[in-house]
Amino acid sequence: MIVETGHYALVLALALALAQFAIPFIGARLHDAALMRVARPAAITQFLLVALAYGALTYAHVVSDFSLVNVIENSHSLKPFIYKISGVWGNHEGSILLWVLVLSLCGALIAIFSNAMSDRLRADALAIQGLLGAAFLLFILLTSNPFARVALAPWEGRDLNPILQDPGLAIHPPLLYLGYVGFSIVFSFAAAALIGGRIDAAWARIIRPWTLFAWIALTLGIAMGSYWAYYTLGWGGFWFWDPVENASLMPWIAGTALLHSAAVMEKREALKVWTIFLSILAFSLSLLGTFLVRSGVLTSVHAFASDPDRGVFILAILVFFIGGALALFALRAGALPVGGVFAPISREGALVLNNLLLSACCATVVVGTLYPLALEALTGEKISVGAPFFNTVLIPIALPLALLMPIGQMLSWKRGDLLAALQRLRVAFVVGVVAAAAFGAWYGTPFLSIIAAGIAIYLVIGGLSDLIIRARGGSGRASFKRLAGLPLSAFGTSIAHAGMGLTLLGLAATGWGVESIVAMKPLSFYDVGPYQIGIESVSPRQGPNYSEVYAVMAVRKDGATIATIEPAKRFYQARRMERSEAGIITIGLGQVYAAIGESHEEGTVDARLYWKPLVTLIWIGALIMAFGGALSLADRRLRIGVARRAAAPALEPAE
Template identity: 70%
Template sequence: MIVETGHYALVLALALALVQSCLPLWGVARRDAQLMAVAPPVAVMQFILIAASFGALTYAHVVSDFSLANVIENSHSLKPMIYKISGVWGNHEGSMLLWVLILALFGALVALFSRAMPDDLKASVLAVQAWLGSAFILFILLTSNPFARVSQPPLEGQDLNPILQDPGLAIHPPMLYIGYVGFSIVFSFAAGALIQGRIDAAWARFVRPWALLAWTFLTMGIAMGSYWAYYTLGWGGFWFWDPVENASLMPWLAGTALLHSIVVMEKRDALKIWTIFLAILAFSLSLLGTFLVRSGVLTSVHAFASDPQRGVFILAILVFFIGGALALFAWRSSALKPGGLFAPISREGALVANNLLLTTACATVFTGTLYPLALEALTGEKISVGAPFFNLTFGPIIAPVFLLMPIGQMLAWKRGDLIGALQRLVFAGVAALAVALIFAAIHGEPVVSIIGTGVATWLIVGSFVEISARIAGRGATFRTAFARAFGLPRSAWGAAFAHAGLGVTLLGLAATGWGVEKITTLKAGDSVDLGPYQVVVQSLETRPGENFKASIAPSKIMRGGVVVASIEPARRFYPSRQMTTTEAGIATLGMGQVYVSLSGENPDGSVDARLYWKPLVAFIWIGALIMAFGGILSLSDRRLRIGVARKARAAAPAAIQAAE
């Protein structure tokens, strides 16, 4: 009964989404406030229904209801509870349900938290969001229904792919999806503005928190996915330029460009058409990512559903929305009033440079990802585009971004003073040089790594130079500086942290050049030198797990004869899927990591292993977390909460003034 109620809730949500697609737009066309007012409550109701549906599917997974094909194919009654729950979205059907759940969540959030937004804009945005919802719910119900039942329920399921039985699955897809799908609301804002034919600085202000929210989650989702790949795949790598990874990087690059162009639009009423284009682009690339992963065009661990029928359906959705939005864009953008011109050396000039570089970088990734697919489709020839291509193309394009970033932050709006900006950055330049020299003295080659650490320092220090100038400038005492630090808009702090976070990530990436890698055979009692550490294997043993059997090599990590950490690298065998997974043993020492992964067992009882020492590697993900923290800080800026403030102000003007 619960299962079928969830199924019906999803069908009902489709009906509501269709209503939400039409009535509000009719209201916009007729300028009828009451028809427009239909959108918010329906958006909320639609979310409640999809949430109920998602809850019902989760229930079925939790109680191992094997009358659902989806549960049979992806669950097992002995699986630990956390993987029963995360297994709900660890498969094609469930992940698409999560996708529409988040789509509806964003619709509901806009309905609830955008009181200040003009009714006509809100109605258009929610209507476009409902088109997206209708298309994807229809896709689920017609081609990928998670509620499909079987008449003879078996007693046991086929278990979830063991690679996915990891805490990473509980976190990575939901975050990534909030990021991906978050750009849907930005897309809806763009389409809504195009439908209305009006776009101004206020639009930028309304859309900015949503873009920021999506970007923050996408950043965390990508970082999480990268760390997951790092510790489960057992190759010690964290980014493989795999098409699926690229599919998440492309919207991130476009979304980053969008965040910056929105600022220009908000401050200077310029770059309007370009901003709209980026908003469409960011979500289009998210859709493209979905298409690549879900259609089975790619064969990888992510392509757990390879089905041409679904591929064609998603392709149709893709063509309809991207094509439709671009056609609308071509038709209406000429009606938009372009903003003013501006000087090249100014904050906005620097942001335009940022946009050009980021979108070019995005285009490079796009080419590297899709060219091999297109070539294979047209000629049947298979080529592999990997790290060498991206290092040669993406690298040189993104490098100027790093160099220009602190300079751009120092420039004032309208008319910047380049010489002055550079003078104020002397400190950052000196710090960069000093850090690079220190690393060169300690670790030596490769040169790329030395330069990398210098650039990273330039970014980190440069990000805070502007803020410190604003705080400490013009004869400030300690007290006033403190007051100013708190008085600065949180978005300024957020920007500084996000930029510094990129520097921290770059530091981690640069340090990979000094890593040590060994591939060897291990027996109990063996000792392997690894950079400054020795790894000593204590024993080789097997242990049973809940639904697997593990071969483990408990090891101690020594430095100068002292044990500093112990690890348990393992290989797990899952009988129900006849699959083996690798559980790397990782010890974080300082910011570096010792990484041991077992790759196979030999008849004589020894094991093949890969051992790595990766100095400063943790900075790669810590940097991403700092970036996301910057995003959250910026999101908490009170200037972004116009609607809430307005309501409160009406009620208690005095209190608000006192608080300000």
């Protein structure tokens, strides 16, 4: 009964989503307050219905109700509880349901936090959100129904794909989806503004918190996904330029560009057309990513051609929404009034340059992801576009971008002084050069790593020095008071930029990593960077739904054991699949990483051993970036619904 109630709630959500689109949309055209008012309760109720459906599916997974095809195919009665929950989104149907859940959550959030905007803008935005919801609900119900039942239920399920049975994966998709789908809010507002024909600085202020919110979630989601790949795939890499990963990177880059251009639009009413375009682009790339991952087109172009239902449906959704939005854009963009003017050397100018470079990065990733697919579809030839292509093209764009980031922060709006900005950054320059020399002396080549590490340090110092320069002067107390008085968004910018610097440092340090693939004999030690690793024992162990062989390895430095790690190789009975579990120990900011392969009779074990200096900075940097974003989001002036008349000027000096 719970299951079928969930199923019905999902169908009902579709009916309500259609109403959420039609009634407010007509209301906005006819300027009818009552019809427009429908949007908010409809959006909230739609979310509750989808949540009910999602809860019912989760219940079915938790109690192992094998009358659901989805549970049979992706669960197992012995699976640990947490994976019964995360297994709900560890498969196609469930993950699309989660997608729709987040989409309807976004609709509900707009409905709740949209006091400070005109009724019409809100009604139109929620109508678009309703239309998006309806399209995806229809997709679920017609092609990917998680509530499909069988009358004769089997006694055991086929278990969840073992590589997905991991705590990292339990958190990664929801975060990623919050990011992906969070951009739908911005998309809906862009479409609503184009339909309504009013786009101004106030609009930019409305979308900025949502952009930030989606960007933070996506940043965390990508970081989590990359860390998960790092420790479960067992080959020590954290980014494979796999189309699935690129699918999340594309909207992130577009979202980053949007974040910056929306800032310009809010302050100066410039870059309107561009900001609207980016708003459409960010979500379009999310949709494209969903299409790539969910249509099966990546597994094989052939598989897609032989079972095209899902793919064609998503493609139709994609074409309808992206095409529709771009058509609207083409119709209305020309009529937008031009905004404030600015000199090329100014904060605005720097942000334009930032947008150009980010767009180039984004285009590179799009081309690198789609080109092999197109080639395979047209000629049948398979090529793989991987790290060499992306590194060659992206590094020359990304490093100058990193160099420019602190300069942009130092320039003032409207008309800036480049020389003065550079002067203020001289400390950062010097520290960066000294750091590069120090890294070079300590770790040696490759030169690219040395240069990138220098730029990274410059970026961290440069990002933070904006705060210091703004606070400096007078006595210590006065400076501190001034620092405390700076708006949170200024802290957010500086901290996010510094976080980017840390991530860059972590990436640069990959060049100094040590890798060694050895057949390890028992009781002998192998050099990995500054450490020695040796096997103490290899033994089998039984887990709840797997059996594993694990090795106890000692990590030594200068003859003294400083840690033990337990890399393992697991075998999952139900799927008859193997998966490696890396043994990782964090030492300082670096990590010793070991993964084991076959064990041989004479006691030797094939193993991959790595020493990865500073590698944790990649993810720490991402966390700091997200924290910076959160600080900006917490800034009172950005918070949704603050633009109320009386409160604003009165509170201003207190900041």
